[in-house]
Amino acid sequence: MESGSPSTSTYQRRPEDVVASNGREVEQFALEACVARQKSGILVPPPRVPPAMLDAAYERCDEVTGEYAKTFYLGTKLMTPEKQRAIWAIYVWCRRTDELVDGPNASHITPEALDQWENRLEAIFEGRPADIIDAALCDTLSRFPVDIQPFRDMVDGMRMDLVKPRYRTFDELYEYCYRVAGTVGLMSMPIMGCDENFEGDLTKVYKAALSLGLANQLTNILRDVGEDVQTRNRIYIPLDELAEFGIDESEIVRGGLYSPVTGKVDDRWKAFMKFQIARAREVFAEAEAGVNCLHADARWPVWSALDVYRNILDAIEENGYDNFSQRAYVPKMKKLMMLPTAWQKAQKADTM
Incomplete structure (x- = not known):
């Protein structure tokens, strides 16, 4: 698209143009589009697919979500059946x-392959799915007023991955986090819905959903530092912040911040990780502001997913900030033990 008006300057087709865009403007444009869509109630035409085939597609989405997103999946199992299926369909498209x-x-x-994938996305929103899994998403869009913009923005996040293996500042990283994770919050918000008595500003709730996506992605990045650099040659943590703690990116690439012989983690890395974890926790706190605005049947699932995912930060600390040789996770039993507290937090609605 040509740059110019706000409606066309927020996303571009070439990866280089995507990288050069302003992430916060992109996010704001999508937020406004999603709020307008939810208020309008506009739905996508349903796919012309037999119900039995749709059921099979949703079952496959259930299986994929359960296999690849265990923490996220736990939250979905607390939802109503219709909302479960919708969230699974969105997750599988994202995956x-x-x-x-x-x-x-x-x-x-x-880049051309991503253009083709985006064309396929446009077809889903026109009621023309390319395969049965796309049909599950199309069916979801025919039931909930979900806007296309965050889906487009996620494809642009993949365009960024094609050309950008490093992030110089947090502002650069923020754009990436919005595109690959904040977008999920925007996609999911119409599924969750607001409390029946909610009379506040819908934008507030969407901003909290964006914060939850950002917090989750920051957590992913901190958890997967070693894996990302070793398998993909990507460093997502901001290089200028590394420099503030006296760390050069080459030390991450060659594994110089952790000794496999002694098991010792460099003190500079520990201090850096403490700073990063504190910021991620602040973003989780921002996300909390919108959870109790959600519909009664969505609050417990979202609180559960938020609390469990935030606990990954605790696990990184418990591993001595070693995210080079260990992958932080929350054991299943601990997840289950967190559910009652999440349920208690979900009981009181925030209607403003």
Whole structure:
């Protein structure tokens, strides 16, 4: 698209143009589009697919979500059946999109391939799914007023991954986090819905959803530092912040901040990680502001997912900030033990 008006300058087709865009403007444009869509109630035409085939597609989405997103999946199991299916369909579309640049065929993916994937997305929103899994998403869009813009922005996040293996500042990283994770919050918000008595500003709730996506992605980045650099040659943590703690990116690349012989983590890295974890926790706190505005049947699932995912930060600390040789996670039993507290927090609605 040509740059110019606000409606066209917020996303571009070439990866280089995507990288050069203003992430916060992109996010604001999508937020406004999503709020307007939810208020309008406009839906996508339903797919012309037999119900039995749709049921099978949703079952496959259930299986994929359960296999690849265990913490996220736990939250969905607390939802109503219709909302479960919708969230699974959205998750699987997001996963398929991510697999384009991180999956087994990632080395063969070109900007043109992402253009084709986006054309396929446009067809879903026109009621013309390309396969049965796309049909599950199309069916979801025919039931909930979900806007296309965050989906477009996520594809642009994949375009960024094609050309940008490093992030100089947090503002640069913020744009990436919005595109690959904040977008999920925008996609999911119409599924969750607001409390029946909610009379406040819908934008507030969407901003909290964006914060939850950002917090989750920051957590992913901190958890996967070693894996990202070793398997993908990507460093997502801001290089200028590394420099503030006296760390050069080459030390991450060559593994110089952790000794596999002694098991010792460099003190500079520990201090850096404490700073990063504190910021992620602040963003989780911002996300909390909108959870109790959600519909009664969505609050417990979202609180559960938020609390469990935030606990990954605790696990990084418990691992001595070693995210080079260890992958922080929350054990299943601990997740289950967190559910009663999440349920208690979900009981009181915030209607303003």
